[in-house]
Amino acid sequence: MALYDTARPTVDGRPAMRPAGLFGQFVGIFAAWNDTRVTRNALSHLSDHELDDLGLHRGDIDNVSRRGRR
Template sequence: MAVYNDTRPHPGTRPATGLMHRLVADVLGRLAAWNDTRVTRNALSRLSDRELDDIGLTRSDIDRITR
């Protein structure tokens, strides 16, 4: 009878590898959040004062909303 014993951890389960994955995921998440904020700020800035008033905002609200 043959027995195969595999005690090596899988590549993604080592502590250093897991830390690197979390770090990369965090950086990518922050980059995506920054881009969403940038797109929202640009879209709101392109609206006229009348259009902003229709949705209950003023120009001074744009920075507060995108923080």
């Protein structure tokens, strides 16, 4: 199984560098969208047996990948 590292540097649980204003909001929205996309792609490439090991079914992938956006 492959390992995907999508962690961003943080300081006290907050992003280390946080752009301000409208640009910062755009960056945050884009980062959330990209995290969802990466998660969905990683889970989609797993076999049904590997998903079962994680306690997931193929139909759960969209729900799992959206949890980070809330």
